[in-house]
Amino acid sequence: MLEHMLHHKPLWLVLPSDPDASIAVSSRIRLARxxxxxxxxxxxxxxxxxxxIDRVFAAADTTPFLHNADSYLLEELSSVERQxxxxxxxxSPEFISSDQPAAVLISRDETCSLMIxxxxxxxxxxxxxxxxxxEAWTVIDQLDTELEQMLPYAYSTRYGYLTVxxxxxxxxxxASIMLHLPALVHEHKIGxxxxxVGKIGIAVRGMxxxxxxxxxxxxxxxxxxxxxxxxxxxxxxxxHVVSSIIDHERKLRQSFLSAAPHKARNAVGRAYxxxxxxxxxxxxxxxxxxxxxxMGIDLNAFSTVDRSTISELLLDIQxxxxxxxxxxxxxxxxxxxxxxxxxxxRLQKQEDQESKP
Amino acid sequence: MLEHMLHHKPLWLVLPSDPDASIAVSSRIRLARxxxxxxxxxxxxxxxxxxxIDRVFAAADTTPFLHNADSYLLEELSSVERQxxxxxxxxSPEFISSDQPAAVLISRDETCSLMIxxxxxxxxxxxxxxxxxxEAWTVIDQLDTELEQMLPYAYSTRYGYLTVxxxxxxxxxxASIMLHLPALVHEHKIGxxxxxVGKIGIAVRGMxxxxxxxxxxxxxxxxxxxxxxxxxxxxxxxxHVVSSIIDHERKLRQSFLSAAPHKARNAVGRAYxxxxxxxxxxxxxxxxxxxxxxMGIDLNAFSTVDRSTISELLLDIQxxxxxxxxxxxxxxxxxxxxxxxxxxxRLQKQEDQESKP
Numbered sequence: 001m002l003e004h005m006l007h008h009k010p011l012w013l014v015l016p017s018d019p020d021a022s023i024a025v026s027s028r029i030r031l032a033r034x035x036x037x038x039x040x041x042x043x044x045x046x047x048x049x050x051x052x053i054d055r056v057f058a059a060a061d062t063t064p065f066l067h068n069a070d071s072y073l074l075e076e077l078s079s080v081e082r083q084x085x086x087x088x089x090x091x092s093p094e095f096i097s098s099d100q101p102a103a104v105l106i107s108r109d110e111t112c113s114l115m116i117x118x119x120x121x122x123x124x125x126x127x128x129x130x131x132x133x134x135e136a137w138t139v140i141d142q143l144d145t146e147l148e149q150m151l152p153y154a155y156s157t158r159y160g161y162l163t164v165x166x167x168x169x170x171x172x173x174x175a176s177i178m179l180h181l182p183a184l185v186h187e188h189k190i191g192x193x194x195x196x197v198g199k200i201g202i203a204v205r206g207m208x209x210x211x212x213x214x215x216x217x218x219x220x221x222x223x224x225x226x227x228x229x230x231x232x233x234x235x236x237x238x239x240h241v242v243s244s245i246i247d248h249e250r251k252l253r254q255s256f257l258s259a260a261p262h263k264a265r266n267a268v269g270r271a272y273x274x275x276x277x278x279x280x281x282x283x284x285x286x287x288x289x290x291x292x293x294x295m296g297i298d299l300n301a302f303s304t305v306d307r308s309t310i311s312e313l314l315l316d317i318q319x320x321x322x323x324x325x326x327x328x329x330x331x332x333x334x335x336x337x338x339x340x341x342x343x344x345x346r347l348q349k350q351e352d353q354e355s356k357p
Numbered sequence: 358m359l360e361h362m363l364h365h366k367p368l369w370l371v372l373p374s375d376p377d378a379s380i381a382v383s384s385r386i387r388l389a390r391x392x393x394x395x396x397x398x399x400x401x402x403x404x405x406x407x408x409x410i411d412r413v414f415a416a417a418d419t420t421p422f423l424h425n426a427d428s429y430l431l432e433e434l435s436s437v438e439r440q441x442x443x444x445x446x447x448x449s450p451e452f453i454s455s456d457q458p459a460a461v462l463i464s465r466d467e468t469c470s471l472m473i474x475x476x477x478x479x480x481x482x483x484x485x486x487x488x489x490x491x492e493a494w495t496v497i498d499q500l501d502t503e504l505e506q507m508l509p510y511a512y513s514t515r516y517g518y519l520t521v522x523x524x525x526x527x528x529x530x531x532a533s534i535m536l537h538l539p540a541l542v543h544e545h546k547i548g549x550x551x552x553x554v555g556k557i558g559i560a561v562r563g564m565x566x567x568x569x570x571x572x573x574x575x576x577x578x579x580x581x582x583x584x585x586x587x588x589x590x591x592x593x594x595x596x597h598v599v600s601s602i603i604d605h606e607r608k609l610r611q612s613f614l615s616a617a618p619h620k621a622r623n624a625v626g627r628a629y630x631x632x633x634x635x636x637x638x639x640x641x642x643x644x645x646x647x648x649x650x651x652m653g654i655d656l657n658a659f660s661t662v663d664r665s666t667i668s669e670l671l672l673d674i675q676x677x678x679x680x681x682x683x684x685x686x687x688x689x690x691x692x693x694x695x696x697x698x699x700x701x702x703r704l705q706k707q708e709d710q711e712s713k714p
Contacts, residue, residue, distance in 0.1 A: 262694050266636035273630030279623035337619050 001072065002081050006316075006325055010088060010110035012127040013311050021130030022298040022307070023246045025178040025218065028089070029136045029235075031144055032163045032172035033122040036154040040164045041100070041117045049101035049117050056116045059150035060105050065112045065143045074102040080329070083320035089127060091115055112143060119164050120172075122147070131242065133175055133235045141231070160227065170227030175235050177242050182217040182295045183252035184245075193248065194219075197241055201225045215284055216291035216314070221245075257299045268296030272304060276347050280333075281340040286317050305350050313346055358429065359438050363673075363682055367445060367467035369484040370668050378487030379655040379664070380603045382535040382575065385446070386493045386592075388501055389520045389529035390479040393511040397521045398457070398474045406458040406474050413473045416507035417462050422469045422500045431459040437686070440677035446484060448472055469500060476521050477529075479504070488599065490532055490592045498588070517584065527584030532592050534599050539574040539652045540609035541602075550605065551576075554598055558582045572641055573648035573671070578602075614656045625653025629661060633704045637690075638697040643674050662707050670703055 012026045034040060035055070038048055053073070060066035074082070074096065082096035091104050095118040102117040115123040124147070126140040154162040161172040168174075184190040194204045205220045221242060223234045257264045271292040275281070281289075294310050296302035315321065317339045323330050330338060369383045391397060392412070395405055410430070417423035431439070431453065439453035448461050452475040459474040472480040481504070483497040511519040518529040525531070541547040551561045562577045578599060580591045614621045628649040632638070638646075651667050653659035672678065674696045680687050687695060 262636045266697070269634035269636050270631055273632075273634030274627055275630070277626035277630030277633075279619045279626050340623070 001077065002084055002324065005084065005088065005110075006321070009312055009315070010127070012111065012129045013308070013315065014129055018130045018132075020243075020246050022294075023180055023249050024131035024242060025129075025180055025311075026089075027128045027131060027133045027136050027175075027177050028125060029133065029140045029173060029175045030123055030125040031140060032120040032161065032168045032174075033124065033144070033147075033151075034154040034162060034164070035121050036152040038121070041119070041121060042164065044100075044117075046101055052121050053101060053103045053116050055151065056114065056122060056147075057103070057105070059147050060114055062150060063143055063146040065107060065139065065146075066105050066114060069105045069107045069112070069114075071105050072103060074098060074104070080320045080323045084324050087318040087320050088315065090125075092118060092123075094118060095123075112139070120168070122151075131177065131239075131246075133177065133239050137175070137231060137235050167224070168226050171229070171231050171234065173226055173231050173234060174222050175238050176220050176222035177238065179219050179221060179242065179245060179249075180217060180291065180294060181219055181245070181249050182291055183249050183256055185217045186256070187252050189248070189252070190219075193245060197221065197245075200237075200241070202238065202241055216287035218291070253295060253299055257301060261301075264296070264299065265301050267292055268299075268302045271296070272302060272347075275343050277344070278340045280336045281317075281343060282336050283317065283319065283339065286339055286343065287314065290314055290317075304354065305347060309346055309350055313343060316342060358434065359441055359681065362441065362445065362467075363678070366669055366672070367484070369468065369486045370665070370672065371486055375487045375489075377600075377603050379651075380537055380606050381488035381599060382486075382537050382668075383446075384485045384488060384490045384493050384532075384534050385482060386490065386497045386530060386532045387480055387482040388497060389477040389518065389525045389531075390481065390501070390504075390508075391511040391519060391521070392478050393509040395478070398476070398478060399521070401457075401474075403458055409478050410458060410460045410473050412508065413471065413479060413504075414460070414462070416504050417471055419507060420500055420503040422464060422496065422503075423462050423471060426462045426464045426469070426471075428462050429460060431455060431461070437677045437680045441681050444675040444677050445672065447482075449475060449480075451475060452480075469496070477525070479508075488534065488596075488603075490534065490596050494532070494588060494592050524581070525583050528586070528588050528591065530583055530588050530591060531579050532595050533577050533579035534595065536576050536578060536599065536602060536606075537574060537648065537651060538576055538602070538606050539648055540613055541606050542574045543613070544609050546605070546609070547576075550602060554578065554602075557594075557598070559595065559598055573644035575648070610652060610656055614658060618658075621656065622653070622658050624649055625656075625659045628653070629659060629704075632700050634701070635697045637693045638674075638700060639693050640674065640676065640696065643696055643700065644671065647671055647674075661711065662704060666703055666707050670700060673699060 035052060038044060038052060041049060057071060060069065085091040085104065086093055086096060088110065090106055090110060090113045092115065095102060095115050100117060104116065105114040107113070111127055113125045124140055124143060126136045128136040156162055160170040163169050163172050181190060184193060197204065201224045203222050203224050206215060206218070221238065223238055271289040275286070275289050275293065290310050290313055293302065293305065294307065297305065297307055297310070319335055322335050322338050326338060392409060395401060395409060398406060414428060417426065442448040442461065443450055443453060445467065447463055447467060447470045449472065452459060452472050457474060461473065462471040468484055470482045481497055481500060483493045485493040513519055517527040520526050520529050538547060541550060554561065558581045560579050560581045563572060563575070578595065580595055628646040632646050632650065647667050647670055650659065650662065651664065654662065654664055654667070676692055679692050679695050683695060
């Protein structure tokens, strides 16, 4: 199962021409919803959880976005396959560790996904490339409206959408943007930026949501507050804050290049050289090196490789991706060798293409 | 002056097919001699020192090895040019810091050189590629015999050749071999090997003689004792000791490769990648990386580059070589950039040649 995912790239990896897309990697909105006529998942029987899955599958199939979507019962998926979905940002780490009936729907282009029986009955998600919060909002709002016509959502006129965790009550919405901020990290300014945004209700996380560290200088910013503000207000505020961080990052990158061009190109060149020739690459090191390379490409300090190759590699070198591609479980040491092999092969392929007349 | 040296490589860098040559980089013999009819250099007047230079020049010109050799008065050479000669192992660091009349003769292929008014009146040197102590001895013995016919050497039937420093009295000979011992260093066995050879009267130094550190895992082994043994005995003993070290090094290299092939190729590949793409390379780092690459080539763990390119680079990335080639003084930072540029260009050139049909 899931093999087809290894042969195409998710739509959110197809970079828009938007110049901000070199810093804002992707935008995501998720909505938490529950059915009014059943207890919250933790209080449901297995029977009831299966009923929820059936009802949501049926409702989703009537929507344009999730009609004929790929559907998976959690119990059908191996542990590598579950991890693969986390690595592709389609489900949460919490979802795959459940031992209760749960399921997920995924649109073919991986833009829309719907977890059933995670913390809430429904967790809808829309992922867009670059800085496209508004676009993601338009899609998820439409999907949500269509589902609501089929499913009796738990809704209070006073509190809005009711959710298991009070931090989601109201809009049930979490809007987030993945930012690539190597210059802010390099110049030791990331701490003050992050503590400033924290004060205005914006949470900062690593690449894989809550509890994950910021690897490769990727940071996920999202709204903390779901109650007392409209969805548009939340999107607007996040957009505004992120725009100013992007500005800051861009200026630092430029001044790094103009103040010390050799030093900048040295860092980028060494990253490329190591990726191109290493035989053993641990995940953290590879991610950091690809991150440095990504910055170099944005600064036009390096042209041997393009952004989309790097973005694809960042996805493909993850443990479950490596193992799914090899068709077997790999030890940590074997993964480090396989990771290096894939990176070498892709970079070589791109060099070969470049050198063709 | 000396520009021509940048355009050809010294004969001792032309590697023999001898399999030991991958570990024993070069062999050298030098003889200390003094004229019987003049005081030792430290006690000579400038006038007398100039007389010595003239007499040795005239005598050397009658020998086949130094006929028409390049001759330089120390005072004619800029500080970069002096350093260039040290980097090429043609003169000693002590020689170039003298402010007294001194001179050097160098055969065109850089095999023979003759310092005049270093510590002794004459310091003859023959440099051979690989493990060729006997060959070097044959040449220097012949050169010495020819010079002796023209110059009255200070010689005592009891002590042998008389020299300024008592540690040179007797044969006046120092035989040395430059060894490349990365595996012994990597496996932390170099200390015990070196202390063992020290006990049998063999000195260990770095790349540039006394007081220089062992950079890039290159070690120079030479006899300490000059008195009470014949030249052949000295050469024989050094040859014997070095052969067993070469054996040890070779076995460790092989077992490193067979025990951990990925790890070995990883080290070599990363070294190549960094050399190929770095924009800033300090001398020590570059030497260490080239040293790792050299070991990889010997183990057939890396084929993108050949030994002779590495040997030439080890010579050409030295500070005076860089500055002489640029035709101007360079700051330490400028040298690091220029060093990286030269290495990138050479490695790229070799890749281009390899990829030609």
